[in-house]
Amino acid sequence: xxxxxxxxxxxxxxxxxxxxxxxxxxxxxxxxxxxxxxxxxxxxxxxxxxxxxxxxxxxxxxxxxxxxxxxxxxxxxxxxxxxxxxxxxxxxxxxxxxxxxxxxxxxxxxxxxxxxxxxxxxxxxxxxxxxxxxxxxxxxxxxxxxxxxxxxxxxxxxxxxxxxxxxxxxxxxxxxxxxxxxxxxxxxxxxxxxxxxxxxxxxxxxxxxxxxxxxxxxxxxxxxxxxxxxxxxxxxxxxxxxxxxxxxxxxxxxxxxxxxxxxxxxxxxxxxxxxxxxxxxxxxxxxxxxxxxxxxxxxxxxxxxxxxxxxxxxxxxxxxxxxxxxxx
Amino acid sequence: xxxxxxxxxxxxxxxxxxxxxxxxxxxxxxxxxxxxxxxxxxxxxxxxxxxxxxxxxxxxxxxxxxxxxxxxxxxxxxxxxxxxxxxxxxxxxxxxxxxxxxxxxxxxxxxxxxxxxxxxxxxxxxxxxxxxxxxxxxxxxxxxxxxxxxxxxxxxxxxxxxxxxxxxxxxxxxxxxxxxxxxxxxxxxxxxxxxxxxxxxxxxxxxxxxxxxxxxxxxxxxxxxxxxxxxxxxxxxxxxxxxxxxxxxxxxxxxxxxxxxxxxxxxxxxxxxxxxxxxxxxxxxxxxxxxxxxxxxxxxxxxx
Numbered sequence: 001x002x003x004x005x006x007x008x009x010x011x012x013x014x015x016x017x018x019x020x021x022x023x024x025x026x027x028x029x030x031x032x033x034x035x036x037x038x039x040x041x042x043x044x045x046x047x048x049x050x051x052x053x054x055x056x057x058x059x060x061x062x063x064x065x066x067x068x069x070x071x072x073x074x075x076x077x078x079x080x081x082x083x084x085x086x087x088x089x090x091x092x093x094x095x096x097x098x099x100x101x102x103x104x105x106x107x108x109x110x111x112x113x114x115x116x117x118x119x120x121x122x123x124x125x126x127x128x129x130x131x132x133x134x135x136x137x138x139x140x141x142x143x144x145x146x147x148x149x150x151x152x153x154x155x156x157x158x159x160x161x162x163x164x165x166x167x168x169x170x171x172x173x174x175x176x177x178x179x180x181x182x183x184x185x186x187x188x189x190x191x192x193x194x195x196x197x198x199x200x201x202x203x204x205x206x207x208x209x210x211x212x213x214x215x216x217x218x219x220x221x222x223x224x225x226x227x228x229x230x231x232x233x234x235x236x237x238x239x240x241x242x243x244x245x246x247x248x249x250x251x252x253x254x255x256x257x258x259x260x261x262x263x264x265x266x267x268x269x270x271x272x273x274x275x276x277x278x279x280x281x282x283x284x285x286x287x288x289x290x291x292x293x294x295x296x297x298x299x300x301x302x303x304x305x306x307x308x309x310x311x312x313x314x315x316x317x318x319x320x321x322x323x324x325x326x327x328x
Numbered sequence: 329x330x331x332x333x334x335x336x337x338x339x340x341x342x343x344x345x346x347x348x349x350x351x352x353x354x355x356x357x358x359x360x361x362x363x364x365x366x367x368x369x370x371x372x373x374x375x376x377x378x379x380x381x382x383x384x385x386x387x388x389x390x391x392x393x394x395x396x397x398x399x400x401x402x403x404x405x406x407x408x409x410x411x412x413x414x415x416x417x418x419x420x421x422x423x424x425x426x427x428x429x430x431x432x433x434x435x436x437x438x439x440x441x442x443x444x445x446x447x448x449x450x451x452x453x454x455x456x457x458x459x460x461x462x463x464x465x466x467x468x469x470x471x472x473x474x475x476x477x478x479x480x481x482x483x484x485x486x487x488x489x490x491x492x493x494x495x496x497x498x499x500x501x502x503x504x505x506x507x508x509x510x511x512x513x514x515x516x517x518x519x520x521x522x523x524x525x526x527x528x529x530x531x532x533x534x535x536x537x538x539x540x541x542x543x544x545x546x547x548x549x550x551x552x553x554x555x556x557x558x559x560x561x562x563x564x565x566x567x568x569x570x571x572x573x574x575x576x577x578x579x580x581x582x583x584x585x586x587x588x589x590x591x592x593x594x595x596x597x598x599x600x601x602x603x604x605x606x607x608x609x610x611x612x613x614x615x616x617x618x619x620x621x622x623x624x625x626x627x628x629x630x631x632x
Contacts, residue, residue, distance in 0.1 A: 011472075018473030022482075029489040138370075138621060142613035144565050146572055147588060147606035154599045245478030249569045253592070263481065264573050267488040275488075279481055287476045 004298070008291055017069060019283040020276075024065050027272045055082070068276075078280065079273030081266075088277030092259060096281070099251070099258040103243035105178045110185025111236060117186075118193025118232075122201065123220065133190060140187040146249035149180045153253070177254045181247055185239045192235045196228040203227075230301050237293030244289065245282045358549070364626040371622020377615030381608075385431035392425035396582045407600055414604045418594065423601060426582040427608050433583040435612065437497055438563040444502035445509045446556055452506070453513025457521055458540050468514075471507045479504030480566060484575050497576050501566050505559060512555040516548035523547070550627040557623055561616035568609050584609050 052058045071077040078088040121133040157165035163172045201224060209223050248260035259278060266274035365371050384391060400420035408415045414423035456464040486500035529539055568585025570576030577583035579590050584605040591601035
């Protein structure tokens with residue numbers, strides 16, 4: 001077990017170097033000269049050259065790439081934003097908390113409402129309750145969250161004035177963003193809980209439990225839920241990762257000062273260091289969340305634990321099993 | 329070799345023969361799945377929505393009462409009426425026509441994106457599962473790195489760097505989708521790669537290529553189809569999200585997301601401008617999702 005964890009943690013380093021490399025070279029392709037756009041149209045060639053030098057843009061690409069990796073890993077230096085002239089990391093630490101709060105609140109909402117509804121839907125399969133929950137969930141999963149955000153803003157902020165249309169200084173300002181982001185993770189949880197429950201409900205051990213006269217309530221909580229929750233736990237984790245990296249449009253509709261908004265602005269302003277730093281930061285968090293998910297997966301499912309750590313299965317069998325579970 | 333026919337199979341065969349006037353209807357797992365699919369109401373509804381939207385895209389000039397860029401300065405920001413069903417925007421352009429033409433932008437981009445992602449990611453996944461070993465290890469590690477960047481963010485960065493046109497948009501979006509596609513294909517092929525028929529076809533001299541694409545892929549088609557249909561819905565959302573953020577299709581072109589992006593300013597005064605393009609996005613994503621759900625039930629009837 002310890003070996004597996006250490007292996008996974010060491011693996012983060014090459015992943016991050018790879019991520020830096022990919023994003024660095026993509027951003028190097030970006031059109032436009034940041035020096036020229038910073039100085040404005042009146043700048044002379046000398047001024048632009050001087051600016052290139054201060055920004056380090058006169059160095060060869062490979063050297064810049066190497067320096068960037070060294071700076072990130074030795075000094076946590078993500079570069080300096082062209083626009084704010086601040087270290088990018090400072091900017092990120094200002095914007096990131098909003099994104100984190102939104103993601104956590106949405107995930108919480110998804111868990112609190114999504115899992116019970118999913119369980120209910122599976123237990124009442126073929127009844128109207130199941131149909132209503134299913135129709136609702138397929139509808140919600142098809143909604144672009146930024147459009148939902150606009151519609152809710154129109155109704156609850158503009159027409160009814162129940163909540164402020166932007167600004168987070170009042171707690172009410174959080175309601176709509178959390179609702180929009182949370183509906184998505186709720187739907188995800190409903191669907192996965194339902195199908196996982198349906199799978200578990202058909203297992204032999206459930207029939208055995210019934211046959212020995214176990215109370216129905218206990219069958220649901222002890223026999224079904226505990227087994228059905230394994231895929232749900234992974235989905236919650238990866239959902240959190242997606243919330244952290246994918247709410248850009250939502251943040252833009254509500255004008256939230258979040259990291260997604262920061263990155264989009266950096267991209268449209270050709271603010272390369274800010275974009276690079278922002279995406280890299282999200283990728284780091286994304287990787288760490290996924291690592292935690294994978295490790296917790298092993299911890300939750302005792303079957304997987306023996307398969308990852310023990311020598312009970314042949315290598316081929318293990319690979320096949322992991323591939324089926326999507327863990328590799 | 330003697331054929332083993334159970335009484336149950338006999339019954340099914342008899343029923344088939346009756347239906348086809350004496351001719352024995354061929355039955356494959358895929359045809360059974362198709363029969364289950366067309367009996368599934370939600371799947372048919374999903375298919376109908378998609379077909380209607382695709383027809384709308386093809387026949388846009390016949391359906392739309394105006395050209396999508398036809399301005400009418402006398403009728404700016406007019407609400408829905410019998411003349412302009414969805415109202416007009418700030419330049420007096422007919423919103424209904426713009427939405428109809430929007431289907432010509434959003435849907436093809438999404439479909440081509442999925443095609444590119446499936447061709448590249450799918451091929452990688454099949455190769456990985458088939459050859460295994462070092463090759464698999466290296467490709468999967470690269471995909472791990474690739475997949476560590478949230479897909480939408482990667483797409484935005486690529487589109488922003490390479491410029492705004494449809495080809496770049498398709499490439500950018502598919503790059504974001506490749507890692508997942510490759511994993512799905514690989515996982516699906518893994519479950520069949522050790523089958524006896526693979527051994528059998530190899531023993532009669534079939535090449536790697538024909539084993540992979542003639543034997544393995546058709547037998548692992550279930551999860552693959554589900555992933556493709558699911559991705560279509562996701563990509564419609566991604567195209568419109570990118571355009572909404574101002575990175576994808578640019579405003580004069582009536583892409584649904586970019587229509588929403590320009591309408592955003594009129595949320596207080598003319599909210600109908602924001603309502604209708606969104607409904608089209610929802611309908612197309614809903615169509616793909618319903619079809620996907622129906623397909624899952626048809627391909628894996630155990631859970632239904």
